[in-house]
Amino acid sequence: MIQEKKSKKGAAAGLILAAVLLILVVVLENLSALLGNAVPSFLLPTSQLFVVLKKGAVYSLVAVSMNLLNGFTGLFSLGQAGFMLLGAYTYAILTVPMSAKETVYYLYGGSAVPFSLPDLFGGADTPSGLILGVALAILLGGCVAALFAFLIGLPVLRLKSDYLAIATLGFAEIIRAVFQWQPLGPITNGANMITQIPTFNNFNITDANGTVILRLSTFFPFLVAILCIAIIVMLINSSYGRAFKAIREDEIAAEAMGINLAKHKMLSFCISSFFAGVGGALFAMFVNNAQAKVYTSTMTYEILLIVVIGGIGSISGSCIATFLYVACSEWWLRFLDNTMQFSSPSAPERTTFIVVFAVVVVLAAALLIWRERRGRGVFWKQALVALLAVALLAWITWFALSGQTKVPLLRTGFRMVVFSVIIMIVVLFFRRGMLGDKELTDILFSRRKAVGKEAAQ
């Protein structure tokens, strides 16, 4: 049937995309080793690019898991950071090498966990110990998160919308407090971080001297994230995924179609939390430690932001938005946090800054006005956007003419102000996010489909 064919085409496209991405990541990371110092600076192993790629892979998994719950099942949950914390701690507790336990848990005189998963398989230095131990620890991290999701879901999933969000947010905060509790110290190391765990860098292949031959530190998070996202996509395209969507569309009608609401909501909640836990374990690997105070509600909001920008109900939207968001916050918008001062009025960077800023302002205003051409009250929206654009341009002109060399507003934390403005713009003008509830493949293949339909008629 046509539907089956279409899904096969999508699966093939997804496989090719995943393979290309993985190869690209390996090549990118090893380009500097292959070509020596001839590569541009952003390809060096120390470059921010790889930080962005690693964090992006981790966050995209968490964002997709949140999208499964918020976008596909219609349950508005804000517990993602809590489940990440569970995954991260499970991973960290189970992988601290036996030899390092004394130093890591020195405040508590050693760990209460008398084993370490990589050591059980021959130590984190051997391939088997690393791969099996880490994989098992990550899986268990997901399972612990799913288990907690099941327990918390029993009372909480009776709630709807805002109430569910508040309850899950509260759960995440409680979990964070509990993991910092002193009496649990021998397991969780109290408020201190658990360090010396296997990280992404352990996956780099080294020779006998410790020189890196093949870098796989970005490949690993990509591999795990792609595998997990593939599973989520398969779930969404299955009969259960359709049932989730039915619940999102209309709970009463879904129930009248024989879908057991409690069971399916719980299923979605546990699966989402499982992958959030896996994401948390990866995050612990990314930051080289596990510490409860990192997994605040701010982290949940970051992920919510990504899901909203990408489009609630779009997997590819979430992935693209994750990398854009992480790149902006870690790399591209860093300059907003530093004061910018130009040494002379004729400095070339100054001209560049003015031109780029002006272009961005004009383009953004044009885009916003173009998007909203119809409907009531549009004139006022357009007038407002135009007025803002004119004000910014006036500021640039004044900046150019007066020769003031210090760009105002730029200071530590200003990056987040810009983010807030962006999210407000998204909510005001692009409420459905970048891709709405469509997938990238829908948009790429839609033209051909439309042509086919015309031919059929």
Add this chain to the structure above:
Amino acid sequence: MSEQPILRLNHITMQFGGVVAVNDLSLEVQPGQIVALIGPNGAGKTTAFNCITGVYEPTNGLVSFCGEPMVRNHPQGKMSKSYQGENGTLYTSRLDLSDSEALAAIEAEQNPEAKAALQKSYDQALEERRALAREQDPLAFSDKVLSPTPDKITQLGIARTFQNIRLFSALSVFDNVLIAKHMRAKQNVFSATFRFNRAEENRMRQEAMALLEEQGLAHLKDEVAGSLPYGLQRRLEIARALATQPKLLLLDEPAAGMNPQETQELTDFIRQIRKEYGLSILMIEHHMDLVMQISEHIYVLDFGKLIAQGTPTEIQNNPRVIEAYLGVADDAEN
């Protein structure tokens, strides 16, 4: 009554706070029958539907499906004191309004001996009434509360449509029907996700497609359900209900907002699906043309109470019905 009725309501009462929306409603649907439930706006027709399908838990009464008790409840806790439905005591083991006077009399009695005697005679009378009720209807008289969720009831074989269409409007026509196949699919979440059982998935798709073809919606299968014209949305909703493989179909105002020609088409359509799928149909409808043409038995509700029942001819000539309901429509018909 040789044949077992497919659906039977015994003394269903639904009370919201002090409002009795459905009061002591009893009705039967025989296999293969088309039964209409009519009444003025606010008479409690949709509430009755919601009691059958598990959306509401009735305050009192029994719903049995194919002879098996499906939904059963009695006034409990606070409700047993504020219960206002009729005939409560017959079907509950608890006190209801009719007993309150007797109890007040016992309470008011000053002499302890007389009080005890009154109490004893009251208890005896209550016990006798209950014994009588148990004899009359052993199925209904039980303390066991049954309140399955709507999905369980759909799985038993009762499908419904809604007064204001409730399609999964952002999903495609095909997906709307396919979702109804989910509950009977033999797969769990792992086998579904990892495609261990492709045959099952293909079977679901084929069945859904076949149903769409039978209903003449096959050419629209990729359309977004919410973008369909109104009449087709109604049709899709019925098709979706049929996809759950029901024995009994509940239609809540299927002809709402339709013109006479469309109503006529719907009449034929309902007859046709009854024949093809061997259904029994219980419907709520305001279009008297449709109701009188199609239904074999009509129940008339007014202010939550059953005021009449019978064949269309009987109903048309029933003075109480004409007074309560048809009196207004009478002019329009001639």
